Structures are given as structure tokens and as C-alpha cells.
Amino acid sequence: MNQLNVNIKLKQHQHHGDENSFDVIKNLHFEQQSDQFICLVGPSGCGKTTLLNIIGGLDNNYEGDIQIDEQIGTPNASFVFQTPRLLPWCNVLENIQLANETDISPDTIEQLLLELGLKNSLNSYPHHLSLGMQRRVALARAFSVNSDLLLMDEPFVSLDQPTARKARQLLLTLWQTQPKTLIFVTHDIEEAIQLADRILFLSDSPSTIIDDIAINTPRSERTSEHINSFRNELRTEHQHLAHLL
Amino acid sequence: MPRSSFINSTLSLGLLLLIWQVTASIAASPVLPSPVLVFTTLIDAINSGELPHHLGITLFRLAISFFLAMLLGIAIGLALGRHKQTNLFFDSWLIILLNIPALVTIILCYIWFGLIETAAIFAVVVNKLPNVIVTIREGARNLDEELIEMSVAYRFGKWKTIRHVIMPQLYPYIMASARTGLALIWKIVLVVELLGRSDGMGYQIHLFFQLFDITSILAYTVSFIFVIQLIETTILNPLDKQSQRWK
Numbered sequence: 376m377n378q379l380n381v382n383i384k385l386k387q388h389q390h391h392g393d394e395n396s397f398d399v400i401k402n403l404h405f406e407q408q409s410d411q412f413i414c415l416v417g418p419s420g421c422g423k424t425t426l427l428n429i430i431g432g433l434d435n436n437y438e439g440d441i442q443i444d445e446q447i448g449t450p451n452a453s454f455v456f457q458t459p460r461l462l463p464w465c466n467v468l469e470n471i472q473l474a475n476e477t478d479i480s481p482d483t484i485e486q487l488l489l490e491l492g493l494k495n496s497l498n499s500y501p502h503h504l505s506l507g508m509q510r511r512v513a514l515a516r517a518f519s520v521n522s523d524l525l526l527m528d529e530p531f532v533s534l535d536q537p538t539a540r541k542a543r544q545l546l547l548t549l550w551q552t553q554p555k556t557l558i559f560v561t562h563d564i565e566e567a568i569q570l571a572d573r574i575l576f577l578s579d580s581p582s583t584i585i586d587d588i589a590i591n592t593p594r595s596e597r598t599s600e601h602i603n604s605f606r607n608e609l610r611t612e613h614q615h616l617a618h619l620l
Numbered sequence: 621m622p623r624s625s626f627i628n629s630t631l632s633l634g635l636l637l638l639i640w641q642v643t644a645s646i647a648a649s650p651v652l653p654s655p656v657l658v659f660t661t662l663i664d665a666i667n668s669g670e671l672p673h674h675l676g677i678t679l680f681r682l683a684i685s686f687f688l689a690m691l692l693g694i695a696i697g698l699a700l701g702r703h704k705q706t707n708l709f710f711d712s713w714l715i716i717l718l719n720i721p722a723l724v725t726i727i728l729c730y731i732w733f734g735l736i737e738t739a740a741i742f743a744v745v746v747n748k749l750p751n752v753i754v755t756i757r758e759g760a761r762n763l764d765e766e767l768i769e770m771s772v773a774y775r776f777g778k779w780k781t782i783r784h785v786i787m788p789q790l791y792p793y794i795m796a797s798a799r800t801g802l803a804l805i806w807k808i809v810l811v812v813e814l815l816g817r818s819d820g821m822g823y824q825i826h827l828f829f830q831l832f833d834i835t836s837i838l839a840y841t842v843s844f845i846f847v848i849q850l851i852e853t854t855i856l857n858p859l860d861k862q863s864q865r866w867k
Contacts, residue, residue, distance in 0.1 A: 433773055453774065460770040464788040464866045473784055474774040500866045520774065 398581035414567035417577030685744035693752025701760020759793030
């Protein structure tokens with residue numbers, strides 16, 4: 376069980392050399408069930424990355440608390456960042472091994488890379504891989520770690536459409552074989568509708584949750600027509616979200 | 621080494637020797653001996669065991685002070701580069717250390733600690749240390765914050781982060797300060813030996829100066845130019861290549 380409770384009363388950003396601070400996040404609460412896939416959608420600059428950093432324990436300078444299974448503390452999270460953030464001087468295998476605290480057998484990694492279509496890249500350095508492949512390595516790294524929570528910050532941004540589609544499909548396959556409590560930040564509503572169990576919409580900063588929409592359609596039935604009609608439905612029924620759709 | 625660059629450096633060194641030879645024969649003076657004479661003196665000094673003895677002692681001092689200065693310099697430089705407050709506080713110390721003339725630190729070390737080996741090595745380290753600190757601090761300021769954040773997110777821990785995330789990024793800065801450091805330490809070790817030791821290259825050169833033996837001074841100089849070349853090609857260059865593998 377990895378049930379997550381996020382309760383942030385206030386997060387401020389201090390400008391360098393400036394007494395003024397401004398509120399990035401204010402009164403943001405949500406609960407997430409174990410192994411639920413949540414997408415966070417919000418305008419750019421609303422503090423989505425800051426929110427992920429708080430949830431993942433990279434940023435402790437805020438008022439409020441994060442609970443996992445009703446215990447206050449830092450969840451054991453793994454990250455997929457906006458850029459792959461692989462160590463350029465380590466090959467794919469070493470990059471994944473380094474992220475693991477306990478020794479992970481090369482066979483397990485090989486199996487994971489096979490599922491992601493990277494079986495020939497085990498000994499390649501990141502420089503020799505395309506951006507799409509580097510992002511898949513970052514995905515493999517996140518799934519190789521034994522974590523309670525997976526946090527993804529626009530992991531497929533700046534990929535071309537077919538590559539991004541393939542990457543999303545791979546993510547779903549991986550997530551269905553190794554279910555994890557997952558938070559996925561995106562600004563692409565179609566991506567969110569395709570992937571999520573539930574979409575949280577954030578306001579401009581100071582950001583808070585302005586809507587919480589569950590998607591009950593099985594993922595296999597989420598064709599592009601279905602995604603479009605779902606989006607149109609949202610548009611008519613939730614007018615205050617129009618700028619995010 | 622590619623063939624063309626080998627031929628290049630041979631030709632270039634050959635030209636230098638030729639200029640030396642021609643100038644020496646035109647001048648025909650005991651203050652500028654010809655290269656042939658210098659090389660025979662060099663061979664004699666090696667055969668008598670005198671040169672290897674003094675060169676060995678100098679190399680020993682060089683190695684100890686080099687590694688001490690590099691280790692301390694990397695640790696302090698990294699700390700200053702990563703912590704703004706500490707850096708602001710100690711910046712003036714660093715400027716003072718950088719600007720004290722080498723001769724002053726050497727003499728002070730001998731006066732305070734006596735004419736002993738420790739004082740000699742300490743004096744060399746104090747002279748080299750601020751340069752290493754400044755170079756490494758620059759590198760530490762330019763570390764990739766995204767990779768550091770990644771190492772925090774994946775709970776790398778202190779040593780794993782230093783070894784796999786920070787050191788590879790500092791490597792070019794470490795190599796740069798190792799190269800300039802070696803050159804600087806050579807020069808300082810010789811002065812230290814000249815002022816307060818009774819062995820080593822510096823002591824010998826001082827002796828030859830008093831005897832006005834220019835041929836031996838040049839022979840000793842040639843011998844350590846040779847040693848520096850050897851260190852460059854057998855240690856530094858392979859290290860460079862090894863670390864650039866991933867590029």
C-alpha cells in the first residue's frame with residue numbers, strides 16, 4: 376500500500392537579494408490511492424515542478440506535510456525529469472546500477488531494457504543515443520528502483536509525435552506490469568486523457584487544485600476519437616478549465 | 621601518437637638543437653657550451669651516480685608536495701565552490717596566500733620550523749595550494765545542478781555523488797591544475813633546495829653556480845626537461861585519454 380496524502384499550506388519563492396517573496400503554492404491538498412495514475416495539468420509557470428520536488432522530498436522549505444500510508448515523512452520516490460539527466464560518462468547499464476542502492480543484477484536491467492526496446496544499448500554512452508532513447512533509459516532507471524512513488528515531470532516533452540506516442544505506450548505497459556503510485560505532470564491534455572486514472576487541474580500561481588476529474592474508460596478503449604470527445608465534453612461541462620484544454 | 625605529430629616534434633626539437641649548436645660555435649665562449657659537450661657531461665653525471673641521486677631526491681619532494689597540494693586543494697576548492705558563505709568569508713585569505721612571494725613563504729618556513737625536510741615540503745605546498753584551490757573552485761561553481769539534483773533524488777549519498785557525479789565534472793579542472801602545478805612545483809622545489817637543503821637539484825645547481833660550471837647546470841636542466849616530458853607522455857596524456865573515453 377502506498378497511499379499518498381499531499382497537504383501543502385504555503386510554498387514561497389524567495390527572490391535573490393530581494394526581501395519580497397511570492398506565493399507559488401497555496402492550500403493545495405489531494406489524496407492519492409495506492410497505484411493510482413494521476414496527471415497534473417496546469418498553466419506553465421504555475422509551480423508544477425516545485426510541487427513534484429516537494430512531494431519527492433527534494434524541497435523541504437514549505438509549510439504543510441506529505442504523508443505516505445498516513446505516516447508523515449519523505450516518500451521513497453523515483454523521478455523522471457524534464458531532461459533525461461543521465462550521467463554522460465557512464466553507460467546505460469552503469470547509469471541504472473548507480474541509481475539503485477542495493478545491487479541489481481544486470482539480468483533484471485537487461486529485461487527492463489528489452490521491454491523498452493533498448494536491448495542493444497546496454498553498453499552505449501548517452502551521447503550515442505537519440506533523445507527518445509535517452510528518455511527511455513531515464514524511464515528504465517525510474518522503474519528499476521524499488522520506490523513507493525514515481526514522479527514524472529513532462530518526461531516526453533520535445534519528442535516528435537510518433538516517438539512520444541510510442542514512449543507513452545511503453546510507460547503504460549511498464550506501469551501495468553509494475554503498478555506504482557504515479558504522478559505525471561504534463562501540459563498536454565490529450566496525453567493526460569490517454570494516460571491517467573484521474574486528472575488534477577491546477578490554477579495559476581499561487582497554485583491550488585481547481586478541478587479533479589476521474590477517467591473511468593479502460594485504457595484500451597481510449598482511441599483518439601474517444602480522447603477528442605472526452606475533451607469536448609470537458610469543455611462544455613467545465614467552462615472554467617477552457618484555458619487548459 | 622600519430623606519425624605526423626611525432627615527426628613534427630622531432631623536427632622542432634632538432635631545430636632548437638641546431639640553433640644552440642650554431643650560436644655556441646659562433647660565440648665560442650665557455651659560458652655557452654655546445655650541446656655535444658652538455659650531453660657528454662650529462663652521461664658522465666648519470667654514470668657517476670651523482671645526478672640520479674640528486675634528481676631522485678628532488679623527484680621525491682616534488683611527488684609528496686604535489687599530491688599534498690592537489691588533495692588539499694581539491695577538498696578546499698570544492699568546499700569553497702559549493703558554499704557561498706564560506707567562500708565569501710575565506711576569499712581574502714585566498715587572495716593573500718596567492719600573492720605572498722614564494723621566497724617569503726620559503727624563508728618563513730625555514731625560520732619557523734628549522735632547516736628540515738618538513739619545512740621544505742610545507743613551503744612548496746603552501747605555494748602551490750592557492751592555485752589549485754582557485755582552479756577547482758571555478759570547476760565546483762560550474763557543476764551541473766540538474767545532475768546533482770538527480771543524485772539527491774536517487775539517494776546516491778555523499779561518496780557516490782562525489783565519485784560518480786562531481787569528480788568526472790571536475791576532471792578537466794584537476795588536470796589543468798596538475799599540469800600547471802607540476803611546472804610551478806619544479807621551480808619552487810629548486811629554490812627551496814637552494815636555500816636550505818644539502819641535496820637535490822637546487823643544491824647542485826647552486827654549487828655549480830659557485831664553481832661557475834655552466835656545462836653542468838645545462839646538463840642538469842636537460843635531465844629534468846627529459847623527466848617532465850616522460851611524466852607528460854607516460855602519466856598525464858594516458859590519464860586524459862582514459863577520462864575522455866565516453867566522448
